[in-house]
Amino acid sequence: MAWIVLVVSGVLEAVWATALGRTAGFSRLTPSIVFVVGLVLSMVGLAYAMRSLPTGTAYAVWVGIGAALTVAYAMLSGDEAASPLKIVLLLGVVGCVVGLKVLS
Template identity: 75%
Template sequence: MAWIVLVVSGVLEAVWATALGKSAGFSRPWPTVVFGAGLLLSMAGLAYALRSVPVGTGYAVWVGIGAVGTTAYAMASGGEPVSGLKIALLAGIIGCVVGLKLAH
C-alpha cells in the first residue's frame, strides 16, 4: 500500500508544481488553490509512505515521478520543447525509479 500511495504522491507533486507555475506568483486563485491542495496531499502521502519505505528511496521515487510528470505535461501542452534527448533522459529517470522499487 505504501508504494501505491508513494506513486500517487509523486503524481500530485507534478500537479502542484504545474499549478505553481500557472498561479503567476499566487495571483491567480484557482491554480493557487490547486497548488495548495496538491502540495498538502502530496506531502501527506509522502509522509505516510515513508513509514515503511526507506527515506532515501522514497524521496528519490517521489521526486523522480514528480519531475517526469511535470516535464511530460509541459512538453505535451506545448510549454516546453520536445526533443529525443529529453525523452531519453526522462525514460532514464523512469528506469531508475523502477529499479529503486525492484531493489527494495
C-alpha cells in the first residue's frame, strides 16, 4: 500500500509543480488552489509512505516521479522543447525509480 501511495504522491508532485508555474506569482486563483491542494496531498502521501519505506528510497522515488512527469508534461504541452536526448534521460530517471522499487 505504501508504494501505491508513494506513486500517487509523486504524480501529485508533478501536479503542484506544474500549477506553481501557472500561478503567475499566486495572482491567478485556480492554479494557486491546485498548487496548495496538490502540495498538501503530495506531502501527506509522502509522509504516509515514509512510515514503512526507507526515507532515502521514498524521497528519491517521489522526486523522480514528480520531476519526470513535470518535464514530460511540459514537453507534451509545448512549454518545453523536446529532444531525443531529453527523452532518453527521462527514461533513465524512470529506470532508476523502478530500480529502487525492485531492490527494496
